[in-house]
Amino acid sequence: MSIIVGYVPTNVGEAAVTAAISEAKMRQEELLIVNSARAGSLVDKNTASAEDLERILGNASQAGVQAKILESSYRDDLAEEFLGLADQHNVSLIVIGLRQRSQVGKFIMGSHAQRILLQAQHPVLAVKPE
Template sequence: MSIVVGFVPTPAGEAALAAGIAEAQLRKQELVIVNSARQGALVDKSVAPEDVLAQAAERASEAGVRARVIQPPYQHDLADEFLDIAREVDASLIVIGLRHRTQVGKFILGSHAQQILMQADRPVLAVKAGGGNCP
C-alpha cells in the first residue's frame, strides 16, 4: 500500500506534500508523488520542474519515507486519471491540496479536487496551505 499525493508547485501543493510525508511516516508506507500535465499541452503551470520534484522526493527521503515521483500525462479528465493511479498503486490514502476559489470560479471551471473528493473509492485527506494542519 502507499500514500498518493497530488503535487503542483503551489502553496497548496506544498501543504499536500508535507501532509503526505507525515502520513507515510505514520503508516510506514511508500509515498507516490503525482504531478501530471495534459497530454500535448505546450505550457502547463501545474507541471513541476524536475528540480522541484527531486526536492520533493528528497524531503520525503530525509523524513525516512521511501518516495517515487510519477508524471503521467492525462488525456481527458485529470481527476479520473489521478484516481486510476491511486487504484493502480493500491493507495491507502489520497492527499490533495485545496485552494480558495469563488463560487463562480467553481461553477465555470469545475474543481479537480471536488471530483476527487466525491469520486474516490478510498480515504482522501484535503489540506489547505497555511491551515496549520500539517508539519
C-alpha cells in the first residue's frame, strides 16, 4: 500500500509533506506526492517547481522512504482529481494540509480540503502548519 499527499509550494504544503514522510516511514509504505495544475493554465502558483519536487524526494530518501511524484492536471474539480488518484492507487492514507479561512471564504470559494475530508473513501490525516 501507499500514502498519498497533496503538495503545493506553501507552508501548508510543506507541513503536509513533512507529516506524510513521517507516516510513510512509520508504516513502511511508499509515498505518492501529488502536484496538480489546472489544465490549460499557463501560470499556476500552486504548481511546484522541479527544484521543490527534487528537494521533497531528497527529504523522503533521507528518511528512508520510497517516494514518487504523481503529476496530474484537472479541469474543474481538484478534489475530485485528487480523490480519484487515491482510489486508483488504493492508498492506506491521504494526507492534506489545512489553512485557515473564514466561514464566508469557505462558502464563497468552497474548500478542497473540506470536500476531501467528507468524501474520501480512505482515512485522511489533515495537518496545519506551525
